[in-house]
Amino acid sequence: MSDSERVRFEPELLEALNLAGGRWEKGGGAARDLLSPWTGQRIGRVFESTAADVDRAVQAAVAPGRAWGLLPLKERTQVMFRFREALMADLDRLAHSVAAESGKLPSEGRAGVMKGIEVLEFALSLQNLDDGAKVLVSSGVTCEVRREPLGVVAGVTPFNFPAMVPLWMIPIALTVGNAFVWKPSDKTPLTSLLIAEGLRKAGLPDGVFSVVQGGKEAVDALCDHPGIAALAFVGSTPVAKAVYTRATASGKRALCLGGAKNHIILMPDADPEIAASGILASFTGCAGQRCMASSVLLAVGNVDPILEDMAARAKAMVVGADMGALISKDSKARLDAAIAQAAGDGADVKVDGRTAQPGGELAGGNWLGPTILDRVQPGSPAACDELFGPVLSVVRVPSLDAALAIEAGSPYGNAASVFTRSGAVAEEVANRAHAGMIGVNIGVPVPREPFSFGGFQQSRFGSGDITGQDGVAFWSQQKKVTLKWAMPKDMNWMS
Ligand code: NAD
Numbered sequence: 001m002s003d004s005e006r007v008r009f010e011p012e013l014l015e016a017l018n019l020a021g022g023r024w025e026k027g028g029g030a031a032r033d034l035l036s037p038w039t040g041q042r043i044g045r046v047f048e049s050t051a052a053d054v055d056r057a058v059q060a061a062v063a064p065g066r067a068w069g070l071l072p073l074k075e076r077t078q079v080m081f082r083f084r085e086a087l088m089a090d091l092d093r094l095a096h097s098v099a100a101e102s103g104k105l106p107s108e109g110r111a112g113v114m115k116g117i118e119v120l121e122f123a124l125s126l127q128n129l130d131d132g133a134k135v136l137v138s139s140g141v142t143c144e145v146r147r148e149p150l151g152v153v154a155g156v157t158p159f160n161f162p163a164m165v166p167l168w169m170i171p172i173a174l175t176v177g178n179a180f181v182w183k184p185s186d187k188t189p190l191t192s193l194l195i196a197e198g199l200r201k202a203g204l205p206d207g208v209f210s211v212v213q214g215g216k217e218a219v220d221a222l223c224d225h226p227g228i229a230a231l232a233f234v235g236s237t238p239v240a241k242a243v244y245t246r247a248t249a250s251g252k253r254a255l256c257l258g259g260a261k262n263h264i265i266l267m268p269d270a271d272p273e274i275a276a277s278g279i280l281a282s283f284t285g286c287a288g289q290r291c292m293a294s295s296v297l298l299a300v301g302n303v304d305p306i307l308e309d310m311a312a313r314a315k316a317m318v319v320g321a322d323m324g325a326l327i328s329k330d331s332k333a334r335l336d337a338a339i340a341q342a343a344g345d346g347a348d349v350k351v352d353g354r355t356a357q358p359g360g361e362l363a364g365g366n367w368l369g370p371t372i373l374d375r376v377q378p379g380s381p382a383a384c385d386e387l388f389g390p391v392l393s394v395v396r397v398p399s400l401d402a403a404l405a406i407e408a409g410s411p412y413g414n415a416a417s418v419f420t421r422s423g424a425v426a427e428e429v430a431n432r433a434h435a436g437m438i439g440v441n442i443g444v445p446v447p448r449e450p451f452s453f454g455g456f457q458q459s460r461f462g463s464g465d466i467t468g469q470d471g472v473a474f475w476s477q478q479k480k481v482t483l484k485w486a487m488p489k490d491m492n493w494m495s
Contacts, residue, residue: 007038007096007105007106014045014190016034016193017213018047018211020207021056021057021206022060027218029047029050030047030048031047032045032186034046034190035328036100037102037324037365038103038365039363040329041364043101043190044189044190049183050218053218054181055225055227057210061181061207064205065178065207066151067205068174069149069179073126073127074127077127077175082202083204085202086201090194094191098162101162101188102160102161102162103365105323113167115446116167116171119171119471121449122172123174132147133145141484143481143482149176150229150475150477151227153179153180153232154180154182154232155170155180155183155231156183156219156231156233156234156235156243157183157184158234159327160188160286160290160327161290162185162190163194163195166195168467169182169475172467173471180210181210181211183211183212183213183214184211184213188327196211224246224250229253230255230475231243231253232255233247234256234466235256237459239258240256240257240259240461241256241258241458244462253474255461255463255464255466258412258461259414259458260386260412260415261385261386262293262414262435263406263407263410264294264296264297265298265300265407265416265419266299266300267301267419267420268300268301269422270421271419274419274441276309278441278442280314282443282444284323284370285444287325287326287389288388288391292437292446294417295393296406297395298395298403300398301398317370319357319358319367319368319369320367325365332366334387335368335388335389336354338381338391345380347374347380348373350373356369368391373394374396375396376394383395404428404429408432408434412459413436413456413457413459413460414437414456414459415435415436415445415455416434416439417429417440418439436460437453449468451468452467454466
């Protein structure tokens with residue numbers, strides 16, 4: 001591993017503070033140590049936020065947010081251009097912060113920040129695209145649409161993308177003129193300090209962007225707060241559902257993205273190299289801790305040569321160098337138990353990552369090597385539950401129809417992919433799969449902007465996607481204005 005790929009830790013203990021009205025302050029709740037997924041060592045501290053902390057941030061956002069929303073879009077965009085410059089200048093530090101607290105490789109941290117910057121670039125383009133519409137609807141009468149911000153809005157984000165997922169929300173919400181209150185994951189709160197620093201360097205007025213740290217208490221307070229107009233959430237399905245229910249009960253607009261169990265259909269005619277490398281990257285990238293990871297391989301017919309090749313590559317991967325760490329010891333214990341249960345249910349543990357263990361300073365980290373479970377039963381937990389680790393469950397099926405029937409039975413609906421050389425098969429999967437994002441010969445089918453990101457079914461509560469034009473629609477409202485400036489002689493039935 002090159003030096004730039006060796007994860008760096010900030011030398012001092014970092015405190016994840018709240019940002020309200022431009023001032024950093026400790027949340028009023030308990031402090032908790034943050035442990036490195038890489039080493040098990042303490043790398044920082046986070047303070048829980050109370051409802052009073054949330055209220056302070058919201059109150060401090062109201063007036064600056066109103067002034068920010070009244071600026072012309074082009075003026076707000078200038079600040080966001082400088083935000084992009086600040087993020088790019090700080091890319092290496094951001095990548096290492098993400099890696100240090102989430103367990104990702106620094107290269108994965110960098111890729112996540114760059115994907116977030118892609119959303120920011122989409123937001124920057126709005127000044128040229130989003131000019132509303134104006135139509136002469138009758139003699140002397142025009143109708144026009146004006147896009148307006150909602151006011152103070154909030155975002156709640158998961159541990160596994162400490163920079164990218166917030167950057168799905170923050171650039172669009174701010175560019176369209178809102179004040180934004182961010183509740184980062186309580187497991188990965190440190191990168192929020194760097195993102196806030198980027199916005200400060202860009203010249204965003206104090207109060208327009210706030211951070212409240214913590215967990216359920218802070219999230220509940222955001223859901224309930226009458227001063228927050230809209231809330232976006234990304235995390236696990238049970239929490240997404242609860243947050244959606246609570247936020248909408250208090251009259252908010254809400255969009256809550258949940259967990260996933262993504263399927264890859266592997267056809268016998270697939271290109272062996274593209275399939276083996278694509279599937280391996282899908283379930284081992286970010287140590288399998290991403291909502292777009294494929295964790296069920298529906299192996300159609302005889303695909304054994306591809307599976308054997310993939311297993312050999314998986315066995316050769318070195319944890320701590322080729323693949324990062326799991327977020328916590330709890331996660332490691334949960335995954336070890338899930339693998340043991342799958343074996344008990346009759347699966348063949350073809351590649352067993354449970355004993356993977358680097359030495360030296362990484363000995364105290366949370367490690368699980370790539371794991372392949374073959375001949376998993378379709379209805380078993382390994383085939384149905386989101387495990388969120390580098391574990392691939394291979395389910396053998398006789399036909400494409402049988403594969404699509406299993407995919408259709410999943411309550412989730414984030415992503416589905418097919419590896420094939422047949423255009424007809426690819427079309428069939430794209431048409432029939434019950435997922436919001438489909439890949440053909442791509443294991444992680446994340447749409448590139450301006451195509452928006454979002455799943456179906458239990459992977460999303462609320463309507464629309466979180467980025468792209470749907471993101472613009474979510475964070476704004478349209479005012480329809482009908483104007484008549486006609487002289488009296490031009491009056492008609494609308495007079
Ligand atoms: P999580 O649901 O535990 O936490 C998400 C956020 O909710 C965090 O900010 C956390 O502090 C907060 N939270 C936790 N428990 C809460 C509760 N009881 N009430 C209110 N708030 C609570 O998720 P996680 O473990 O941080 O992230 C992993 C999950 O996120 C996986 O299920 C993954 O699939 C999902 N995810 C989904 C997407 C997507 O786009 N659909 C993207 C990334 C991650």
